[in-house]
Amino acid sequence: MTRRSLRLRLALAGAASIVAALVAAFFVLSALFERHVERRIVAELELHLNQIIGGLAERPGAILDLAKPPVDPRFERPLSGLYWQIEGGGKTSAFQVALG
Incomplete structure (x- = not known):
């Protein structure tokens, strides 16, 4: 294939698009998972706090x-x-x- 080949340019553009999509998905999923874990921890701590306050x-x-x-x-x-x-x-x- 020559350097100006349409097939080569489409393959490179497709590979670059896939890499960009994977990087974006990594950051978005990491942020979503972090927020989910933080919300669960806060909810569990609030539950324990309410039990402790209720038992005082x-x-x-x-x-x-x-x-x-x-x-x-x-x-x-x-x-x-x-x-x-x-x-x-x-x-x-x-x-x-x-x-x-």
């Missing part, structure tokens, strides 16, 4: 206590994950919560 009770002396632990069994394993604390009124209550 005030003891005498205005101290908050975790009267009802979260229902997820992953919170049972000590020293293995998510840590949180309650601050307010000049007092801090720290809790260790394991998130597998």
Whole structure:
């Protein structure tokens, strides 16, 4: 084939178009997957937060206590994950919560 061949120019244009489409698809799919993972993590953290807030009770002396632990069994394993604390009124209550 000569350099000015229509077949060669169409093949090169097709190959360049495919490469451009694959690069664009890579970036678009990566961004979509990242947003999906972030939304799932936020939703899971909000669920755990609501369970923890719902299980809090005030003891005498205005101290908050975790009267009802979260229902997820992953919170049972000590020293293995998510840590949180309650601050307010000049007092801090720290809790260790394991998130597998």
